[in-house]
Amino acid sequence: MLSFSSSITALRANQAALNTVANNIANAGTPGYHRQQVQFGARADVNVGGQLIGSGVDIKGVYRQFNSIIEGSLLENNSLRASVDQQLVVSRQIETILGPGEGSIHTKLNNFYADLRSLSTEPDNSSKRLIAIERLQSLTNEINTISSRLTQVERDVERQIDADLDEVNRFFNEATELNEKIRHEQLLGRNPNNMLDQLHQKVSQISEVVDVSVVESKNGGFGFSLFGGRYYSESAEIQLEKTSQSHEPATFALAGSDKEMEFAGGRLAGLQQLQKNQLTDVKGRLDSFAKDLVFQFDKIHSTGLPVSGEFEILASNRPVSDASLPIDQATSLGPLQAGSVFVSVTDTASGERNLHEMSFDPATQSLEDFAAAFTSIANLGATFSNNNQSISLYGINDHKFDFAGRFPTTLDSSGLTGSSVPAISGDYTGSKNDVFTFTFNGSGTVGVTDGLSVQVTDSTGGLVGNFDIGQGYEPGSDIEIGDGVMLSLQSGTIVDTENFSVPTIQSADETGVLAAIGINSLFSGTDAKTIQVSHEVLNDPSRLALSRNGDAGNAGVIDRFAALRNAAVSNNGKSTLEESVEQITVDIAVEVSQLTGEQTNFELIGNQLSQEIDSISGVDPNEEMVFLLQYQKAYEASVRVISTMDQVLSELFNILR
């Protein structure tokens, strides 16, 4: 009864096929589901009367429609996209933090410069001073806020890394379980399609966290490849560990190994990139900007004079790490360089002011050396505080001091034998520190003897000018030498070829050490987190040291502040302070823009790959309906065969009746 048995196999096979179709339709919307198809195979022939006749149909298997190449590409795309997505989310956060507009760091810096311009018209106006200080405080607060928000983002990224690491390790555990079951089924010769789908779904989830690919293992189940293919495991028994310390860019290794590995994709790779690149870069540049802002402004402010004039005492507000270390190493501000620091000492009783030069090399000399040099000047003293990390400078015996580099009231005229006393006044406006030498031509009486003159040369011997001081010169009156310097000679005699020299000071601190340790500073702090308007200035606007010559209305320091606006003093001398902070925003905007482009690209590729996969593995209900009809008809046909055979046999049995 071969016909019966063949038909019965057909009934079974088509029933199974109908079941598969039903399963496909049922899972049409199940994520990760691959449509299944029943593969029929003809049963072996049987010898009937010397003729080989087919004996029906067998189900060779129910197979998933799966293309490992496209699926692998999608996994890789998933990983890369997840990395970009993660970077984009955080980069957008950074972009928002650094965004332009009212209240932004850019606007506040712009406004502070504008306030300085306004203040330049009336430097001793207390209201304008107050406004400028408040705006400056608003700027420093904004810098602090941005720094704090970036730190918060860093922490969030760190927490996200920990969470992702936990998640991926959990996924690996689940994958391991599935993989074992699959291996077991496969050893039994069964095709665990749904388990395979589950495993691939798990792998897809893993791929969003770390880059992963799977290949069928010769021992059954799947092997896992990680870290851009640099690591392969025959199983999914993989655990990852973070090897870095907290607050450091994350590094990873396989559990039990200390070999640092880098992910090629996935969220962890994106987060790692963020930590190493965007966040580090932005924070570093913001700190760098804050340092430049502090150092450049304080270099100028430290040599200015407040409304009250010279100082009785000045305390440093930037502690050094070690008072005995070279200042270059003990502070974070700079660049510092070897040079001179000029300090003026004023006798408050007589008003006499002397100018002293201290040579200082921050690369080799410490805060202790600075204190020693300062105290070696008559009527000055210094004490250490704050565990020897800070210093206070003070005048003694009714003397005050300052670092404005003004001309001394009494010149060193020890080389002069005549009775005429020279005096230098004015505000030096030259572009660099120099020494002017005044040499007399002719002997005689100032203002009386015809033909007397004084020749002025700079430190290179270059002629500044020749000036008549003979008949026609009014003794005691000012002669404009140039660059804001004035010479006067009291009535008396001068002697031919005798000379005297006067330092002309553009910057009383060539080294930058005053700004580095925070003497008479506008700011306190050294980076974006700590920058603040100095306590003294904040509490007393008259402490803004805006004068260079001691006149309360002098705007010498403001002019220098204003000149900073156009000076490339930030970003290693490549940008202005404003450009520097703007460039941070622009660069992160470029980054976001690029990441957005990449995201769109990965999205399109992912869509294409999904389409490819869908075209192979996706369930099309219409198609399944066709299959349903096909198997239904086959089933009906087999039933008809059995029915026909039954009729045939009935006819046959009727013969026997």
Place this chain on the structure above:
Amino acid sequence: MSIRNTSNFLSDQVRYYAQVRSSNLSFLQFQASTGLKHSRSSDDPLAAQRLFSLKRTTNKLDADKVVIDETEHTLNLSVSNLTEAHQVTRAAQRIGLDARQADPDELSVLANEVDHLLGRLVSLGNSTDGGRYQYSGQADKTIPFVKNPNGDLPPYIYKGSQRSFEVDVSENVRIESLKNGREVFGSTNRTTSVYIGSTGAKPGPGTDNATDQGTLQVTHTATSYIGGSGVAAGTDSAARDTIIGAVGTHNLTIVDQSGTGTSGTIQLNGGLEYPWNASEANLRIEGPTGEVVYVDTQNITAGFNGDIDLTADGTISTDGGSTVTPIDFSNNQIISNSTDQTVTNVDSSEITRVGTESIEYQGTSDLFSTLVQLRDDLRNTRGLVGDEWDDAIIRRDGDIERHATQILDVIGVQSVSLESIVALRDRNRAYNLEVNQIIDDVENADLTDVVLQLQQEQNLLEYTYATSSTILSQNILDYLR
């Protein structure tokens, strides 16, 4: 595109494109609602960078404008003040002119008028604007002109800064907005000093540094007579002789009428003959121009007839005798004043008599001092006589004229500054407008374009929905019976 597309894929497509369209619509809605082209810098980083630069420029221009406006206000006020000050100088000059035809009573009235003008001038010199002194230079919170507590000249002492206040009204354009008061009301250019008196002292060729007015006291110390005649200085000679001079400046003519040295006549510089006798130890002899010597004629050589030379030494002083300098009859003696530490160069070669010279250090008085000098000359406090007074009034007129010119010069400079400022303000305004237009182009959305795009996106979304609806509604079941 694969030939096998599942309904899943089709619905995914619908979702994806609907999201794309909705996202675009959302952005267009943002543009239409805010008028801005970009919601964040990353929408167009290049535009963001450009905007930073442009906004920095407008911020600078706005800051410049504040400075320009303030400086313009300050300069306008100063020009107004100085114009009034100039009118005061003209009024003072008119008074000087009137004074030359006025009688003594009128002179007193005119002097009082000058006093009134002086008050107006001081008020202008000390004028303020918003608590800032206009003529104190960089010490704008310090009153510039303070009354001299000693009551001497100068009547007002300048306490302001020696430096004028300058401000950068724009890049590389620096303007003096608050003048140092000395440059406005201070002395002009020193010229040769004027000596009023009869001592014969003259200004030396050296340059003085004393200012305003002063006195030169010429005092006699000793007269000595060339030997041979027997005449000697009288007992009051040192104290009361009024002649000063080296050998050859003055002479005595002695005639021994007795032939025995007991009596005769004596004359000084060819003046009146005075009888003498051998008992006179202190004979007063007056010369033709009133010069006086006291001689001792007790030991005149018998039979002496003739001229004898004499030298009359003296000292000069500019500080009332605190510091005296022996006269060396040179063309330039430097006389120090211990009170104000100044020096005066005196040509003493022609000093012939004791006395007091009134010195006017021309061109060294500030405007206040000049007005005080005019007032005092109107009251003739120096006791000038005849032409001396007329000349002094003429000199005051000249002094005031120089100050008026100086003020006009300052007005001129400040007016030029104002012109520059007005030009700068106009340029600033035009440039700011231009930059703001560029900002507008870069920052603001083209609303027409936005509306058109909005319509286009809306259409596309509708098409997406329409086509999706059509495609997804196709089902084989509809055809299976």
